Amino acid sequence: MKMKTNINELFHEAKCNDTYVKVCAPMVRYSKVQFRTLVKNFGVDLCFTPMILADSFCQNEKARSNEFMTTMNDSPLIVQFAANNVDDFLDASKLIYTYADGVDLNCGCPQRWAMKDGYGCALLSQPELIHDLLRTVKNNFPSNFSVSVKIRILQELKKTITMCQQLEKCGIDFITVHGRTPTQKSGDEINIDSLKEVCEIVRIPVIANGGVKTLDDADKLHKKVNCSGVMVANGILSNPALFSGTNKTPLSCIRLWMDIKNESKDKITFQCYHHHLVFMLEKILSKKQKQEFNILSTFESVDSFLKTNVLKCYNFDISHKMKCKIDDFITCYFDDKITIKHSSKCRGCSKSVCYCICDKYNPNSSNGNYFSSFVLNNDGIDYMDSNMFDESI
Known part of the structure; x- marks a missing residue:
């Protein structure tokens, strides 16, 4: 059996030690198991997978093999999905349940393709749907399997607070709040006041995200807003040892x-x-x-x-001791009942039998090529925290 972690206990332990959970963000193409293993050797407590399209994950074998890989020691691990209907989110969560410690719903991707398809930030205008997605998944799994959501703050602080309170009522375990609005760029200042008020009012753990480049930045953000965790994207990409206190990659x-x-x-x-x-x-x-x-x-x-x-001055005879190892890759087995159910759906219209011109969206006709090219052409480094590569359409 794969190692498992209770995410709630992770937050509880951090609070008892008067500190915070150090989190590696979901970064498209860069939050793979190898990088998750690397950063856990340098102070990271919790890792996310890249954002995965729930419908593609359920429908397509190549999507599953390309987007999800894990090892016996790959824990704590949260799998983040983009979903716009309960069926996809619930079934995708069921597929990875054995191999992860929780799932997260992306409600903060600001890219145009995501908004157009009803993912990410598009969900922020449909709080009832978000509530339905989260509550359904939470009610279908044991209490020690974490269900969470990642959002961006809204233009109006009052609406942000109301939304967070509604999300809390879903019974979710924690919430991640990116300190910028959907229209802001990655270089813009995060809204400290909004983050602070969310952390003061919401009773479940809140992870603050945005603008952290060093351990000092993370410590200051925690102190200012009194959050339960700090999530880092670009900063940890440039320096995977960020949470160990180094200013550049050692x-x-x-x-x-x-x-x-x-x-x-x-x-x-x-x-x-x-x-x-x-x-x-x-x-x-x-x-x-x-x-x-x-x-x-x-x-x-x-x-x-x-x-x-x-590394010319590095002693190659002395290998670096890994606290978290990459060995023991797991061969993942996914429930055929779920994958067969979704494999007949059209990627374009989501119907079991397609009556429209959707060939380029059909996973059966493309044999996975659509998913691969879609990710390659349209994903940025981090939907939530970076515009380092502007690949939106």
Whole structure:
């Protein structure tokens, strides 16, 4: 059996120790199991998967294999879904129940494609639907399986407070509040006053999100708003050891990332390995070295570059001791009753039999290609906290 964590106990323990839960945000393409393992070795208490489209996850085998991978030690873990109907959210949650400690509903993605399809921030204008989604899932699982939601603050503070109180009544375990409105950019200041008032009024744990680049930033945010947890996206992407107190990625972190890649064998893509290092090395390499590193195209060339230019003073005979290991990958088995039920639905109209021109949306006709290209072309690094790559449509 996979290791399990009671998320409520995680918050309780942090409160007893007069501290907060340190959280790695759901970052599209970057919150994979390898990166989750890395950051847990440097002070992270709780990790999220990337945001996963619940309908695609239920319908398509390739979507499931591409978007979700886990190990025996991959806990605490929250799987975040984007969903706009109860059927998809509930069934997707049932599929991953065995392999995770909870599920989270994304109600804060501001990108145009998500809004158009009724996901993310589009749900903020439908509080009754959010309530139905969360309450239904919460009522279908044991109390130790966490159900939560991530939102953005609204233009009017009163509406934000009312919404949070309504969400609390769903019986959910915690709420994450991003301190910017749906129309704000990632560089804009977060609304400290709104976050503080939410934390004062809401009785369940509140994770504050936005604008954190260092451990000092996280500590100050916790102190200002009295939140139960602090979630970080871009800052931890650039420095996975952020919560350990370092101002830039330490060499031990880079070395451990190499070890995790080696342990992962064929379960990590070159793109994932290389892209993470691009962010980690931002404050370490010179401009010329960055240009050279960015065009490398093989695992071997990247490792050679690191050993020659970055880790030349590092003792490779002494491997970094992993607190959280990447070994023991789990082969996930998903309930056929659920997947077969959803596999006949049309991606475009959600009907079991499609009578419209929706071929490009049909997972059966595309054999997963639609899902892969959709993610590749339309996802930013972090729906909730970053516009580093503007790939919205």
